[in-house]
Amino acid sequence: MDLSVSYKIASTQQDAFALAKAQITPEYVDKFNVKAEINYDEASGIMEATGKGFTLTLEFDDSKCDVNLKLSMLLRPLKKKILEKIEKKLSKHV
Numbered sequence: 001m002d003l004s005v006s007y008k009i010a011s012t013q014q015d016a017f018a019l020a021k022a023q024i025t026p027e028y029v030d031k032f033n034v035k036a037e038i039n040y041d042e043a044s045g046i047m048e049a050t051g052k053g054f055t056l057t058l059e060f061d062d063s064k065c066d067v068n069l070k071l072s073m074l075l076r077p078l079k080k081k082i083l084e085k086i087e088k089k090l091s092k093h094v
Helices: 013-023 026-030 076-093
Strands: 003-006 036-041 046-051 054-060 064-071
Touching (some): 013 054, 013 076
Antiparallel strands (some): 046 054
């Protein structure tokens, strides 16, 4: 786990997942000029985005979202900045 974000708005895993799903869409990812396939597994509370050189996994539980980010060698220098953006987005909307 690279990051853990506690819920500020949502009160349950389902609420948090729904709020995040509304924000993290293919259109949102396209704004960063990144092609990614996003998979939503509501039953297990896992959202995964995969693209060239990265895999982002968001695991929702009852009180927080655990974030795992795997990057290729080329993208690793950007990991801290990417995680900061993810944390800001989740904190604001979930």
